[in-house]
Amino acid sequence: MTTQQLPGGRYPVGDFELTRVGYGAMQLAGPHVFGPPKDRAEAIAVLRTAVELGINHIDTSDYYGPYVTNEIIREALSPYPDDLHIVTKVGARRDEQGGWPPARSPEELRQQVHDNLDHLGLDALDIVNLRMGGFEGAEPGSIAEQFSTLAELREQGLIRHLGISTVNAEQLAEAQAIAPVVCIQNMYNIAHRGDDDLVDLTARQGIAFVPYFPLGGFSPLQSGELEAVAKRLETTPLAVALAWLLQRSPNMLLIPGTSSVAHLRDNVAGAGLELPADALAELDQIAND
Numbered sequence: 001m002t003t004q005q006l007p008g009g010r011y012p013v014g015d016f017e018l019t020r021v022g023y024g025a026m027q028l029a030g031p032h033v034f035g036p037p038k039d040r041a042e043a044i045a046v047l048r049t050a051v052e053l054g055i056n057h058i059d060t061s062d063y064y065g066p067y068v069t070n071e072i073i074r075e076a077l078s079p080y081p082d083d084l085h086i087v088t089k090v091g092a093r094r095d096e097q098g099g100w101p102p103a104r105s106p107e108e109l110r111q112q113v114h115d116n117l118d119h120l121g122l123d124a125l126d127i128v129n130l131r132m133g134g135f136e137g138a139e140p141g142s143i144a145e146q147f148s149t150l151a152e153l154r155e156q157g158l159i160r161h162l163g164i165s166t167v168n169a170e171q172l173a174e175a176q177a178i179a180p181v182v183c184i185q186n187m188y189n190i191a192h193r194g195d196d197d198l199v200d201l202t203a204r205q206g207i208a209f210v211p212y213f214p215l216g217g218f219s220p221l222q223s224g225e226l227e228a229v230a231k232r233l234e235t236t237p238l239a240v241a242l243a244w245l246l247q248r249s250p251n252m253l254l255i256p257g258t259s260s261v262a263h264l265r266d267n268v269a270g271a272g273l274e275l276p277a278d279a280l281a282e283l284d285q286i287a288n289d
Contacts, residue, residue: 007272014161014182022057023050024257029065034098047076059255061089062116070119091131106149133166151179183208193287203251214241239270
């Protein structure tokens with residue numbers, strides 16, 4: 001499979017052209033995204049296979065592990081291909097219990113950027129997302145201080161482009177008044193469509209929308225409906241969920257994660273499923289159930 005054959009083609013993000021199917025590296029760490037993986041060789045193989053398939057953007061963070069995922073990425077792929085872009089996140093840390101407490105002071109954000117640079121072995125980070133809300137959505141409040149800190153690092157040449165994560169439309173506008181925003185990363189899927197208006201807004205503005213948890217938060221009824229559609233189409237629920245996202249909007253970029261080479265290949269192939277109109281209509285009703 002070549003880059004041109006990847007589902008969805010490419011989408012402009014800043015001055016990059018990113019494949020709409022990327023790879024999310026969170027699962028390369030150990031259980032609960034903490035500590036080393038059970039099979040480091042397989043983790044390295046997954047990353048190298050992603051590049052071989054033509055995927056040209058990898059989503060990561062130094063708090064995955066912590067540090068573990070970025071170190072594996074560096075071991076597997078450095079020196080990095082010219083067309084490969086690493087997207088990372090700041091705004092949280094890991095505690096000794098494996099929790100994800102916020103870490104958003106200017107000093108903490110600067111340190112996280114430098115930690116990402118060090119563990120990835122880079123002089124500049126292609127895209128840094130500022131994570132502000134919780135896992136499931138935005139939290140009200142200003143993000144100006146935090147985003148301004150990253151904008152300063154961008155002016156210093158340590159970051160090429162900026163994104164924001166788990167935010168709402170008001171926070172997007174606030175960030176845009178400080179510096180350009182090239183992507184938003186929020187929880188969004190067939191069942192959780194509270195960001196429909198934000199997807200459409202970012203599409204009009206040429207901003208990439210990167211959903212995470214494509215199967216997250218489904219009720220048993222919603223899962224059953226998704227499984228029924230997948231069975232009728234002779235595929236998997238994840239393939240249907242990924243294909244639906246790609247067809248939802250042209251600015252949608254996917255970052256499905258896995259620690260298995262076989263599953264990686266399945267995810268890429270599944271995202272290329274062309275959902276017929278009757279299936280799309282049925283899936284569009286899931287969020288209402």
